[in-house]
Amino acid sequence: MGIFFKRSLGDNSQAVINYLSSPDTSSVMSFDSQQSLTQSDVFTAVKILSGDIASSSFVQRKNGRSDDLILEKLNVQPNVSMTPYAFLFAVTAQMLLTGNSFVVVNRKEKKVIDLTFAKPSQIVIYEDDITGELSYEYTDLGGRSRRLTSKEMLHFKAFTLNGKTGISPLYALKTELSMLKNGNNLLSAFFNKGIQAGGILKLSKANINNEAKKQIKKRL
Structure with a gap:
Protein backbone atom coordinates (compact mmCIF):
# COMPACT_ATOMS: atom_id res chain seq x y z
CA MET A 1 0.00 0.00 0.00
CA GLY A 2 1.41 3.37 -0.96
CA ILE A 3 1.41 6.66 0.86
CA PHE A 4 -1.87 8.56 0.79
CA PHE A 5 -1.92 12.19 -0.20
CA LYS A 6 -4.74 14.67 0.10
CA ARG A 7 -6.73 15.39 -3.04
CA SER A 8 -8.48 18.76 -3.00
CA LEU A 9 -12.06 19.06 -4.23
CA GLY A 10 -10.82 21.99 -6.27
CA ASP A 11 -8.15 19.88 -7.96
CA ASN A 12 -8.98 20.85 -11.57
CA SER A 13 -6.69 20.70 -14.55
CA GLN A 14 -4.77 23.80 -15.55
CA ALA A 15 -6.60 23.82 -18.88
CA VAL A 16 -9.94 24.38 -17.18
CA ILE A 17 -8.48 27.04 -14.92
CA ASN A 18 -7.03 28.91 -17.90
CA TYR A 19 -10.30 28.61 -19.82
CA LEU A 20 -12.38 29.94 -16.96
CA SER A 21 -9.99 32.74 -16.02
CA SER A 22 -11.10 36.08 -17.36
CA PRO A 23 -8.48 38.55 -18.67
CA ASP A 24 -10.41 41.30 -16.91
CA THR A 25 -10.97 39.84 -13.46
CA SER A 26 -12.37 43.12 -12.12
CA SER A 27 -15.47 42.73 -14.31
CA VAL A 28 -16.23 39.14 -13.34
CA MET A 29 -17.52 38.25 -9.90
CA SER A 30 -15.86 35.52 -7.85
CA PHE A 31 -17.58 32.14 -8.04
CA ASP A 32 -19.68 31.18 -5.02
CA SER A 33 -22.10 28.27 -5.29
CA GLN A 34 -24.28 29.42 -2.39
CA GLN A 35 -24.39 33.01 -3.66
CA SER A 36 -25.46 31.69 -7.07
CA LEU A 37 -28.78 30.60 -5.55
CA THR A 38 -29.68 34.26 -5.10
CA GLN A 39 -29.95 34.44 -8.91
CA SER A 40 -33.50 33.48 -9.85
CA ASP A 41 -32.47 31.66 -13.06
CA VAL A 42 -29.96 29.46 -11.24
CA PHE A 43 -32.36 28.82 -8.38
CA THR A 44 -35.11 27.74 -10.79
CA ALA A 45 -32.81 25.48 -12.82
CA VAL A 46 -31.40 23.76 -9.73
CA LYS A 47 -34.89 23.38 -8.25
CA ILE A 48 -36.33 21.80 -11.41
CA LEU A 49 -33.42 19.40 -12.00
CA SER A 50 -33.17 18.39 -8.35
CA GLY A 51 -36.92 17.93 -8.07
CA ASP A 52 -37.12 15.75 -11.19
CA ILE A 53 -34.29 13.47 -10.07
CA ALA A 54 -35.61 13.31 -6.50
CA SER A 55 -39.01 12.24 -7.82
CA SER A 56 -37.47 9.26 -9.61
CA SER A 57 -36.55 5.88 -8.17
CA PHE A 58 -33.30 4.01 -8.57
CA VAL A 59 -33.74 0.82 -10.58
CA GLN A 60 -31.13 -1.90 -10.87
CA ARG A 61 -29.95 -2.38 -14.41
CA LYS A 62 -30.62 -5.78 -15.92
CA ASN A 63 -27.68 -8.10 -15.23
CA GLY A 64 -26.08 -5.24 -13.34
CA ARG A 65 -24.31 -5.52 -10.01
CA SER A 66 -25.45 -3.36 -7.13
CA ASP A 67 -26.05 -3.32 -3.42
CA ASP A 68 -29.77 -4.04 -3.02
CA LEU A 69 -29.78 -2.68 0.52
CA ILE A 70 -28.39 0.68 -0.62
CA LEU A 71 -30.97 0.90 -3.39
CA GLU A 72 -33.71 0.10 -0.90
CA LYS A 73 -32.53 2.85 1.44
CA LEU A 74 -32.38 5.38 -1.40
CA ASN A 75 -35.89 4.52 -2.58
CA VAL A 76 -37.66 3.91 0.74
CA GLN A 77 -36.04 5.53 3.78
CA PRO A 78 -32.43 6.85 3.69
CA ASN A 79 -32.44 7.76 7.39
CA VAL A 80 -34.83 8.64 10.20
CA SER A 81 -34.78 12.38 9.53
CA MET A 82 -35.13 12.61 5.75
CA THR A 83 -37.59 11.29 3.20
CA PRO A 84 -36.26 9.81 -0.06
CA TYR A 85 -37.37 12.94 -1.93
CA ALA A 86 -35.69 15.39 0.48
CA PHE A 87 -32.56 13.24 0.58
CA LEU A 88 -32.12 12.95 -3.20
CA PHE A 89 -33.06 16.62 -3.68
CA ALA A 90 -30.26 17.68 -1.32
CA VAL A 91 -27.77 15.30 -2.95
CA THR A 92 -28.58 16.54 -6.47
CA ALA A 93 -28.66 20.24 -5.57
CA GLN A 94 -25.30 19.97 -3.81
CA MET A 95 -23.81 18.19 -6.81
CA LEU A 96 -25.06 20.84 -9.24
CA LEU A 97 -23.85 23.75 -7.10
CA THR A 98 -20.44 22.44 -6.02
CA GLY A 99 -19.71 19.61 -8.45
CA ASN A 100 -19.47 17.04 -5.64
CA SER A 101 -22.02 15.38 -3.41
CA PHE A 102 -21.38 12.72 -0.76
CA VAL A 103 -23.43 10.06 0.96
CA VAL A 104 -21.96 8.10 3.86
CA VAL A 105 -23.06 4.45 3.92
CA ASN A 106 -23.42 3.39 7.57
CA ARG A 107 -23.12 -0.36 8.14
CA LYS A 108 -23.38 -2.61 11.13
CA GLU A 109 -22.01 -6.12 10.70
CA LYS A 110 -21.96 -5.60 6.91
CA LYS A 111 -25.64 -4.63 6.89
CA VAL A 112 -26.62 -1.17 5.67
CA ILE A 113 -28.26 0.72 8.54
CA ASP A 114 -28.84 4.13 6.94
CA LEU A 115 -27.40 6.76 4.65
CA THR A 116 -26.03 10.12 5.79
CA PHE A 117 -25.93 13.17 3.54
CA ALA A 118 -22.56 14.94 3.89
CA LYS A 119 -21.53 18.37 2.65
CA LEU A 154 -21.24 7.30 -2.46
CA HIS A 155 -19.50 10.10 -4.34
CA PHE A 156 -21.59 11.83 -7.01
CA LYS A 157 -19.81 14.09 -9.52
CA ALA A 158 -21.63 16.48 -11.86
CA PHE A 159 -18.69 16.92 -14.22
CA THR A 160 -15.20 15.50 -13.85
CA LEU A 161 -11.90 15.59 -15.69
CA ASN A 162 -10.14 12.94 -13.64
CA GLY A 163 -12.95 10.66 -12.49
CA LYS A 164 -12.14 11.43 -8.85
CA THR A 165 -13.28 14.98 -8.13
CA GLY A 166 -16.14 16.96 -9.61
CA ILE A 167 -16.51 20.42 -11.12
CA SER A 168 -19.66 22.49 -10.81
CA PRO A 169 -21.57 23.18 -14.07
CA LEU A 170 -21.97 26.74 -12.80
CA TYR A 171 -18.35 27.43 -13.75
CA ALA A 172 -19.51 27.56 -17.37
CA LEU A 173 -21.88 30.38 -16.39
CA LYS A 174 -19.23 32.48 -14.69
CA THR A 175 -19.50 35.45 -17.07
CA GLU A 176 -23.28 35.16 -17.45
CA LEU A 177 -23.79 35.19 -13.69
CA SER A 178 -21.60 38.26 -13.41
CA MET A 179 -23.60 40.07 -16.11
CA LEU A 180 -26.89 39.06 -14.49
CA LYS A 181 -25.72 40.29 -11.10
CA ASN A 182 -24.50 43.62 -12.49
CA GLY A 183 -27.76 44.09 -14.41
CA ASN A 184 -29.87 43.39 -11.32
CA ASN A 185 -27.75 45.79 -9.27
CA LEU A 186 -28.24 48.50 -11.91
CA LEU A 187 -32.01 48.07 -11.93
CA SER A 188 -32.13 47.97 -8.15
CA ALA A 189 -30.16 51.21 -7.87
CA PHE A 190 -32.40 52.86 -10.48
CA PHE A 191 -35.65 52.03 -8.67
CA ASN A 192 -34.18 52.82 -5.24
CA LYS A 193 -33.38 56.35 -6.39
CA GLY A 194 -36.77 56.78 -8.04
CA ILE A 195 -37.83 57.37 -11.62
CA GLN A 196 -37.94 61.19 -11.49
CA ALA A 197 -35.24 62.79 -13.57
CA GLY A 198 -33.63 65.99 -12.37
CA GLY A 199 -32.89 68.97 -14.59
CA ILE A 200 -33.06 72.74 -15.04
CA LEU A 201 -35.17 74.40 -17.75
CA LYS A 202 -33.61 77.58 -19.09
CA LEU A 203 -35.48 80.14 -21.20
CA SER A 204 -33.21 82.46 -23.14
CA LYS A 205 -34.21 86.12 -23.06
CA ALA A 206 -37.66 85.41 -21.68
CA ASN A 207 -39.57 87.18 -18.96
CA ILE A 208 -42.51 85.14 -17.68
CA ASN A 209 -44.84 85.65 -14.76
CA ASN A 210 -45.83 83.17 -12.06
CA GLU A 211 -48.94 82.01 -13.91
CA ALA A 212 -46.87 81.12 -17.00
CA LYS A 213 -44.40 79.22 -14.83
CA LYS A 214 -47.22 77.13 -13.38
CA GLN A 215 -48.50 76.27 -16.86
CA ILE A 216 -45.02 75.16 -17.95
CA LYS A 217 -44.68 72.91 -14.88
CA LYS A 218 -48.05 71.28 -15.60
CA ARG A 219 -47.07 70.52 -19.17
CA LEU A 220 -43.75 69.01 -18.06
Whole structure:
Protein backbone atom coordinates (compact mmCIF):
# COMPACT_ATOMS: atom_id res chain seq x y z
CA MET A 1 0.00 0.00 0.00
CA GLY A 2 1.41 3.37 -0.96
CA ILE A 3 1.41 6.66 0.86
CA PHE A 4 -1.87 8.56 0.79
CA PHE A 5 -1.92 12.19 -0.20
CA LYS A 6 -4.74 14.67 0.10
CA ARG A 7 -6.73 15.39 -3.04
CA SER A 8 -8.48 18.76 -3.00
CA LEU A 9 -12.06 19.06 -4.23
CA GLY A 10 -10.82 21.99 -6.27
CA ASP A 11 -8.15 19.88 -7.96
CA ASN A 12 -8.98 20.85 -11.57
CA SER A 13 -6.69 20.70 -14.55
CA GLN A 14 -4.77 23.80 -15.55
CA ALA A 15 -6.60 23.82 -18.88
CA VAL A 16 -9.94 24.38 -17.18
CA ILE A 17 -8.48 27.04 -14.92
CA ASN A 18 -7.03 28.91 -17.90
CA TYR A 19 -10.30 28.61 -19.82
CA LEU A 20 -12.38 29.94 -16.96
CA SER A 21 -9.99 32.74 -16.02
CA SER A 22 -11.10 36.08 -17.36
CA PRO A 23 -8.48 38.55 -18.67
CA ASP A 24 -10.41 41.30 -16.91
CA THR A 25 -10.97 39.84 -13.46
CA SER A 26 -12.37 43.12 -12.12
CA SER A 27 -15.47 42.73 -14.31
CA VAL A 28 -16.23 39.14 -13.34
CA MET A 29 -17.52 38.25 -9.90
CA SER A 30 -15.86 35.52 -7.85
CA PHE A 31 -17.58 32.14 -8.04
CA ASP A 32 -19.68 31.18 -5.02
CA SER A 33 -22.10 28.27 -5.29
CA GLN A 34 -24.28 29.42 -2.39
CA GLN A 35 -24.39 33.01 -3.66
CA SER A 36 -25.46 31.69 -7.07
CA LEU A 37 -28.78 30.60 -5.55
CA THR A 38 -29.68 34.26 -5.10
CA GLN A 39 -29.95 34.44 -8.91
CA SER A 40 -33.50 33.48 -9.85
CA ASP A 41 -32.47 31.66 -13.06
CA VAL A 42 -29.96 29.46 -11.24
CA PHE A 43 -32.36 28.82 -8.38
CA THR A 44 -35.11 27.74 -10.79
CA ALA A 45 -32.81 25.48 -12.82
CA VAL A 46 -31.40 23.76 -9.73
CA LYS A 47 -34.89 23.38 -8.25
CA ILE A 48 -36.33 21.80 -11.41
CA LEU A 49 -33.42 19.40 -12.00
CA SER A 50 -33.17 18.39 -8.35
CA GLY A 51 -36.92 17.93 -8.07
CA ASP A 52 -37.12 15.75 -11.19
CA ILE A 53 -34.29 13.47 -10.07
CA ALA A 54 -35.61 13.31 -6.50
CA SER A 55 -39.01 12.24 -7.82
CA SER A 56 -37.47 9.26 -9.61
CA SER A 57 -36.55 5.88 -8.17
CA PHE A 58 -33.30 4.01 -8.57
CA VAL A 59 -33.74 0.82 -10.58
CA GLN A 60 -31.13 -1.90 -10.87
CA ARG A 61 -29.95 -2.38 -14.41
CA LYS A 62 -30.62 -5.78 -15.92
CA ASN A 63 -27.68 -8.10 -15.23
CA GLY A 64 -26.08 -5.24 -13.34
CA ARG A 65 -24.31 -5.52 -10.01
CA SER A 66 -25.45 -3.36 -7.13
CA ASP A 67 -26.05 -3.32 -3.42
CA ASP A 68 -29.77 -4.04 -3.02
CA LEU A 69 -29.78 -2.68 0.52
CA ILE A 70 -28.39 0.68 -0.62
CA LEU A 71 -30.97 0.90 -3.39
CA GLU A 72 -33.71 0.10 -0.90
CA LYS A 73 -32.53 2.85 1.44
CA LEU A 74 -32.38 5.38 -1.40
CA ASN A 75 -35.89 4.52 -2.58
CA VAL A 76 -37.66 3.91 0.74
CA GLN A 77 -36.04 5.53 3.78
CA PRO A 78 -32.43 6.85 3.69
CA ASN A 79 -32.44 7.76 7.39
CA VAL A 80 -34.83 8.64 10.20
CA SER A 81 -34.78 12.38 9.53
CA MET A 82 -35.13 12.61 5.75
CA THR A 83 -37.59 11.29 3.20
CA PRO A 84 -36.26 9.81 -0.06
CA TYR A 85 -37.37 12.94 -1.93
CA ALA A 86 -35.69 15.39 0.48
CA PHE A 87 -32.56 13.24 0.58
CA LEU A 88 -32.12 12.95 -3.20
CA PHE A 89 -33.06 16.62 -3.68
CA ALA A 90 -30.26 17.68 -1.32
CA VAL A 91 -27.77 15.30 -2.95
CA THR A 92 -28.58 16.54 -6.47
CA ALA A 93 -28.66 20.24 -5.57
CA GLN A 94 -25.30 19.97 -3.81
CA MET A 95 -23.81 18.19 -6.81
CA LEU A 96 -25.06 20.84 -9.24
CA LEU A 97 -23.85 23.75 -7.10
CA THR A 98 -20.44 22.44 -6.02
CA GLY A 99 -19.71 19.61 -8.45
CA ASN A 100 -19.47 17.04 -5.64
CA SER A 101 -22.02 15.38 -3.41
CA PHE A 102 -21.38 12.72 -0.76
CA VAL A 103 -23.43 10.06 0.96
CA VAL A 104 -21.96 8.10 3.86
CA VAL A 105 -23.06 4.45 3.92
CA ASN A 106 -23.42 3.39 7.57
CA ARG A 107 -23.12 -0.36 8.14
CA LYS A 108 -23.38 -2.61 11.13
CA GLU A 109 -22.01 -6.12 10.70
CA LYS A 110 -21.96 -5.60 6.91
CA LYS A 111 -25.64 -4.63 6.89
CA VAL A 112 -26.62 -1.17 5.67
CA ILE A 113 -28.26 0.72 8.54
CA ASP A 114 -28.84 4.13 6.94
CA LEU A 115 -27.40 6.76 4.65
CA THR A 116 -26.03 10.12 5.79
CA PHE A 117 -25.93 13.17 3.54
CA ALA A 118 -22.56 14.94 3.89
CA LYS A 119 -21.53 18.37 2.65
CA PRO A 120 -18.24 18.77 0.75
CA SER A 121 -16.93 20.81 3.69
CA GLN A 122 -17.20 17.66 5.83
CA ILE A 123 -15.11 15.54 3.46
CA VAL A 124 -11.39 15.30 2.76
CA ILE A 125 -10.37 12.97 -0.07
CA TYR A 126 -7.14 10.95 0.07
CA GLU A 127 -5.63 9.11 -2.88
CA ASP A 128 -3.08 6.31 -2.72
CA ASP A 129 -0.09 7.40 -4.81
CA ILE A 130 0.49 3.84 -6.08
CA THR A 131 -2.90 2.19 -6.53
CA GLY A 132 -4.93 5.39 -7.01
CA GLU A 133 -7.46 4.08 -4.50
CA LEU A 134 -9.51 6.76 -2.80
CA SER A 135 -10.45 7.05 0.85
CA TYR A 136 -12.51 9.71 2.57
CA GLU A 137 -12.10 11.46 5.90
CA TYR A 138 -15.58 12.31 7.12
CA THR A 139 -16.21 14.77 9.95
CA ASP A 140 -19.70 14.57 11.44
CA LEU A 141 -21.66 17.47 12.93
CA GLY A 142 -20.23 16.66 16.34
CA GLY A 143 -16.68 17.22 15.10
CA ARG A 144 -15.72 13.52 15.15
CA SER A 145 -13.66 12.31 12.18
CA ARG A 146 -13.22 8.84 10.72
CA ARG A 147 -11.61 7.40 7.60
CA LEU A 148 -13.92 5.66 5.16
CA THR A 149 -13.19 3.43 2.18
CA SER A 150 -14.77 3.94 -1.23
CA LYS A 151 -17.27 1.18 -0.37
CA GLU A 152 -18.50 3.26 2.54
CA MET A 153 -19.02 6.40 0.49
CA LEU A 154 -21.24 7.30 -2.46
CA HIS A 155 -19.50 10.10 -4.34
CA PHE A 156 -21.59 11.83 -7.01
CA LYS A 157 -19.81 14.09 -9.52
CA ALA A 158 -21.63 16.48 -11.86
CA PHE A 159 -18.69 16.92 -14.22
CA THR A 160 -15.20 15.50 -13.85
CA LEU A 161 -11.90 15.59 -15.69
CA ASN A 162 -10.14 12.94 -13.64
CA GLY A 163 -12.95 10.66 -12.49
CA LYS A 164 -12.14 11.43 -8.85
CA THR A 165 -13.28 14.98 -8.13
CA GLY A 166 -16.14 16.96 -9.61
CA ILE A 167 -16.51 20.42 -11.12
CA SER A 168 -19.66 22.49 -10.81
CA PRO A 169 -21.57 23.18 -14.07
CA LEU A 170 -21.97 26.74 -12.80
CA TYR A 171 -18.35 27.43 -13.75
CA ALA A 172 -19.51 27.56 -17.37
CA LEU A 173 -21.88 30.38 -16.39
CA LYS A 174 -19.23 32.48 -14.69
CA THR A 175 -19.50 35.45 -17.07
CA GLU A 176 -23.28 35.16 -17.45
CA LEU A 177 -23.79 35.19 -13.69
CA SER A 178 -21.60 38.26 -13.41
CA MET A 179 -23.60 40.07 -16.11
CA LEU A 180 -26.89 39.06 -14.49
CA LYS A 181 -25.72 40.29 -11.10
CA ASN A 182 -24.50 43.62 -12.49
CA GLY A 183 -27.76 44.09 -14.41
CA ASN A 184 -29.87 43.39 -11.32
CA ASN A 185 -27.75 45.79 -9.27
CA LEU A 186 -28.24 48.50 -11.91
CA LEU A 187 -32.01 48.07 -11.93
CA SER A 188 -32.13 47.97 -8.15
CA ALA A 189 -30.16 51.21 -7.87
CA PHE A 190 -32.40 52.86 -10.48
CA PHE A 191 -35.65 52.03 -8.67
CA ASN A 192 -34.18 52.82 -5.24
CA LYS A 193 -33.38 56.35 -6.39
CA GLY A 194 -36.77 56.78 -8.04
CA ILE A 195 -37.83 57.37 -11.62
CA GLN A 196 -37.94 61.19 -11.49
CA ALA A 197 -35.24 62.79 -13.57
CA GLY A 198 -33.63 65.99 -12.37
CA GLY A 199 -32.89 68.97 -14.59
CA ILE A 200 -33.06 72.74 -15.04
CA LEU A 201 -35.17 74.40 -17.75
CA LYS A 202 -33.61 77.58 -19.09
CA LEU A 203 -35.48 80.14 -21.20
CA SER A 204 -33.21 82.46 -23.14
CA LYS A 205 -34.21 86.12 -23.06
CA ALA A 206 -37.66 85.41 -21.68
CA ASN A 207 -39.57 87.18 -18.96
CA ILE A 208 -42.51 85.14 -17.68
CA ASN A 209 -44.84 85.65 -14.76
CA ASN A 210 -45.83 83.17 -12.06
CA GLU A 211 -48.94 82.01 -13.91
CA ALA A 212 -46.87 81.12 -17.00
CA LYS A 213 -44.40 79.22 -14.83
CA LYS A 214 -47.22 77.13 -13.38
CA GLN A 215 -48.50 76.27 -16.86
CA ILE A 216 -45.02 75.16 -17.95
CA LYS A 217 -44.68 72.91 -14.88
CA LYS A 218 -48.05 71.28 -15.60
CA ARG A 219 -47.07 70.52 -19.17
CA LEU A 220 -43.75 69.01 -18.06
